[in-house]
Amino acid sequence: MISKGVYLRGSGARKLSKAFQIRQQRPARAAASHTTTVCRQVQKVTAEELEVAIQTRDRPLVIDFYATWCGPCLLLAKELEQVYDELGDDIRIIKIDTDENPDLSSQLQIQGLPTMVFVGVDPNKPALRTEGLLPAASIKEIIQTELLPQAQAAE
Numbered sequence: 001m002i003s004k005g006v007y008l009r010g011s012g013a014r015k016l017s018k019a020f021q022i023r024q025q026r027p028a029r030a031a032a033s034h035t036t037t038v039c040r041q042v043q044k045v046t047a048e049e050l051e052v053a054i055q056t057r058d059r060p061l062v063i064d065f066y067a068t069w070c071g072p073c074l075l076l077a078k079e080l081e082q083v084y085d086e087l088g089d090d091i092r093i094i095k096i097d098t099d100e101n102p103d104l105s106s107q108l109q110i111q112g113l114p115t116m117v118f119v120g121v122d123p124n125k126p127a128l129r130t131e132g133l134l135p136a137a138s139i140k141e142i143i144q145t146e147l148l149p150q151a152q153a154a155e
Helices: 010-019 047-055 071-090 102-107 136-147
Strands: 002-007 036-039 042-044 061-066 092-097 115-119 126-131
Touching (some): 047 061, 047 102, 071 136, 115 136
Parallel strands (some): 042 092, 061 092
Antiparallel strands (some): 002 126, 036 042, 061 115, 115 126
């Protein structure tokens, strides 16, 4: 199931930005970046790094909310690698571990895993959200029909 998200422009962008602002209930972490590469094309990021990625995106962004214990999430990782192999640098794929970011997961109402959020470059288009395992072909179709400019998607 695909659901439309908030618009990433104007007040909608502020609402989304606020959703990514996490109240500090734990001791502050070290200032070092926690970005790690899960595979050669997928990066695991923190909530703070996700906020930066959304604000500075220059290509469509696929955000995978997952957990290490989730079987379908592990299968989805392979599907996302395949999507990246086919679309290359036209997209950016990042992952958020819901167990490491429970406040963010709660604020975004992530209830089913895996959950993917598709964010286009156009701030006038709403983000799309899916829950559950999708095959690479379906993910690629969503990206090409909803996020990429039509001339680029036809390639």
